[in-house]
Amino acid sequence: MSAPHPDSWTEPGFDAFPDDWVPPDDWAPDDEFAPPPDESTAVGEASAPRRHLTGADPLSVLAEVYGYDAFRGDQAEIVAHVVAGGDAVVLMPTGGGKSVTYQVPALVREGTGLVVSPLIALMHDQVDALIANGVRAAYLNSTQTPDERRLTEQMFVAGELDLLYVAPERLNLPATKALLQRGRLSVIAIDEAHCVSQWGHDFRPDYLQLGALADDFPGVPRMALTATATRATHREIAERLRLPDARHFVASFDRPNIQYRIEPKVDPRRQLLAFIRSQPEGAAGIVYALSRKSVEQTADYLRGQGIDALPYHAGLPAPVRASHQSRFLRDDGIVMVATIAFGMGIDKPDVRFVAHIDLPKSVEGYYQETGRAGRDGEPSVAWMAYGLGDVVQQRRMIDQSEGDLAHKRRMQQHLDAMLALCETVACRRQNLLGYFGQESGACGNCDTCLTPPETFDGLVPAQKLLSTIVRLQRERGQAFGAGHLIDILRGADTERIRRMGHAQLATYGIGQDLSDADWRSVVRQLLARGILVAQGEYGTLALGDDASGVLRGETPVPLRRDTIGRVTVSRTRKPAASADVADGDRELFEALRAWRAETAREQGVPAYIVFGDATLRALAEQRPSRPGELEGITGIGAKKREAYGDAVLEVIAAH
Structure with a gap:
């Protein structure tokens, strides 16, 4: 279990976690994972234009702020539902556009959108991106000075913020709730909502208290959003966050790219x-x-x-x-x-x-x-x-x-599902989507689709291995790991085999038809199927529940034949970002990339905050020559046309 890092670990007198909760090995205070505060953005950049989008049509907001002319997938339906005041549980894959589904309602509805976000680094990046689009955004966290925090609080109370980001640990502080009661909230978005699941991979204890938001802010639409949730976790999110009447939007988990x-x-x-x-x-x-x-x-x-x-x-x-x-x-x-x-x-x-x-x-x-x-x-x-x-x-x-036993059983189920994905001879994407309860056909793009693995009847090799384990256990009371068992089967002349007299076993040398790597593949696949189990500190092998059927020859054992590097890949390397740019546009594209990199360095932000690669490609292909021609190019909203339009046109004119 891996947990992200709490918002206010280092602040005096604050303890967000129960006494019996033990931080995992990779835990660290949140401020150690955060970039240094930037005064221009840490307080929401007071110079950002005043909001004029309340009550506007969501599609016009999408175009003006983000530079996109249409919503994707379920975005339009989700936005309309939340703008109308409805609660929502949104399951949408990473890169599917979850942030738009709560940011646009926050801009359209009266008040400030509250976003519960689990990591400070994520808050910084999202606030930087919003400010670059002309949105009045800010965060409250432990990287701020008291003066910066005070200014952010004043802006919120005065209604001068469109979006405010906080971590769950800070939100649960009485002082933070008192502050929020003094302002007006337009929407509450709980991002990475799978952190509410105590059996999840990113469990965050303070998420369990966020259900109280229903009582603290009645009438404010609430959203729970995540990119990762099985059906069980999906139900748990709705129950723990007290969203019984929320409308559920489940997009495809498929990431075809x-x-x-x-x-x-x-x-x-x-x-x-x-x-x-x-x-x-x-x-x-x-x-x-x-x-x-x-x-x-x-x-x-x-x-x-x-x-x-x-x-x-x-x-x-x-x-x-x-x-x-x-x-x-x-x-x-x-x-x-x-x-x-x-x-x-x-x-x-x-x-x-x-x-x-x-x-x-x-x-x-x-x-x-x-x-x-x-x-x-x-x-x-x-x-x-x-x-x-x-x-x-x-x-x-x-x-x-x-x-306890239930916890270990759940961990075992997680591992079994992971092994099934690794060992499948069918489409990996099909297996992955099936785990999340979604059906699909073969993708034609994963390794098993591009080069279907060869399978063979593994019954006899499995019986040889299981027989060796049985003989060692019953005749000598011994148990060994895979390496020594494979040496016995392949008839190896090692010091350990000589010392222990294992050359006298009836199964010694009966597996010379398979290589060491082949036998390791057999062991791995039998472990994945539960025919073998690994025991103890040293991982000695023993028979699993299904082993008896294999020994009797009643249980078929189809196995995949491993081949290193099944997928043929090109060794010709080219610049990643320009891979899909037409030859005639590549020089301009690279010039725009160079301009973007320099602009990002000057502003101290990641390059994608300025423009994404898709926007640079569109600029290189369409080659606008006047400010008006920048309108409608993907990813260029009103604020970015104003901030970067002249510079972009100069780069294009020079080529």
């Missing part, structure tokens, strides 16, 4: 390097590893191979984390190697790949983490190397967990 690839783990760092080198030059990516040590070693290895890689985990000094996060958000081509401490606060839309070199603990966590790729809708890749050691390690962690 993401290609899912999973391959057997042999030499994970070399495999990772080969994968990164197969990606377009300059592609930004995130690599997830379970331990801090693995994070640092992997980052060092990648840097030694010429990859601009940075480590990130909760054990690094706060200034180092802040510096690395800032570089990742603002510079092109950075690869961040991180634990899942680097997660929900990342709002970078042009991450081209997410890689896992260790098995995630749940499908929810995997979906949430891979969803950080391709938020801009551009083609992206989710890659993972997965091996026998991952299965043994995860099962050991479950056995050693301090939770």
Whole structure:
């Protein structure tokens, strides 16, 4: 279980968590994960234009503020429902446009929209983006000075803010609730609402108290939004946040722009390097590893191979984390190697790949983490190397967990679902969507669709392995891990086999028809199916519940034949952002990128805050020459036309 970081951990006299709640290994105070406050934005930028959108048509607000001429998917229906005063539970994938569904109602309705957001870094990025669009936005958190906080509070009470962001821990403080009672709220949006689930991958204790908002602010429409929720979590969100009459909007969890690839783990760092080198030059990516040590070693290895890689985990000094996060958000081509401490606060839309070199603990966590790729809708890749050691390690962690039997059973269910995704011979996207209760056909874009895996009858190899385990246990009272069992089956002449007399076993040498890697694949797949179980600190193998049917020959054992690098990838690298730009427009596109990078550096914001790649592509293709021609180009609203229009036209004119 990974928890994000509370809003006011370091403030005197504040304790947001129950006495028996133990922070996980990667926990750290929120201010250590936050960028330094920027006085121009931390208080909502008082110079932002006064609001004139109350009562306006939502579609006109979308065009004027965001520069888009149409809502996507369910956005229009959600916005209309909330503007009319209705409550809503919104399940929409990352990059699907959740923020628009609460920001537009906040602009249209009278008052200030309150957004409950779990991470300070996320607040900073979203407020910066809103201010760039001419919206009067601010946050209240522990990075502010008392004067900055006081000014934000005064602006809220005076009705001079369109949106105010707070963390759940701060919202539950009596002083914050008293402040909010002095102003007028237009809508309450609870983002990352899956944090309310005590069995979820990002459980946040203070989310459990947010149901009280129904009593504190009657008549204010409330929204719960998340990108990750099974049907059970969906129900739990509605119950715990007291939204019995809310209308539920469930968009497809499909992210068709993401290609899912999973391959057997042999030499994970070399495999990772080969994968990164197969990606377009300059592609930004995130690599997830379970331990801090693995994070640092992997980052060092990648840097030694010429990859601009940075480590990130909760054990690094706060200034180092802040510096690395800032570089990742603002510079092109950075690869961040991180634990899942680097997660929900990342709002970078042009991450081209997410890689896992260790098995995630749940499908929810995997979906949430891979969803950080391709938020801009551009083609992206989710890659993972997965091996026998991952299965043994995860099962050991479950056995050693301090939770009760129900907790361990839930963790086991999460792991089983994750293993089913890894071992499927069918479409991975189909399996992933099925986990969230949504049906789909084969995607034609994941590794198993592009190169369907070869399967074979694994009954005899399974019987050989199970028989070896049975003989060792019954005849000698011994149990061993996969490595030694495979040595016995392959007839290896090791010191351990000689010392223990295992060459005299009836199964010694009967598995020489399979390689060591093949046997490891067999073990891994039998573990995934529960035919084998890993026990104890050392991961010794024992028979699972389904083993007896296999030994009797009654249970079929179809297995997939592992092949490293099944998906053929191009070794010709080109600039990632310009991959889909016509040859005749590429020079102008790169000039616009250079202008954007310089502008972003001058303003101290990520490049996407200025313009996204899709907007630069549209500018390069349409080549507007007059200010009026900028209107209608995707991503350019009124504020950005005013702020950047002349400069953009100069760049275009020069080419």
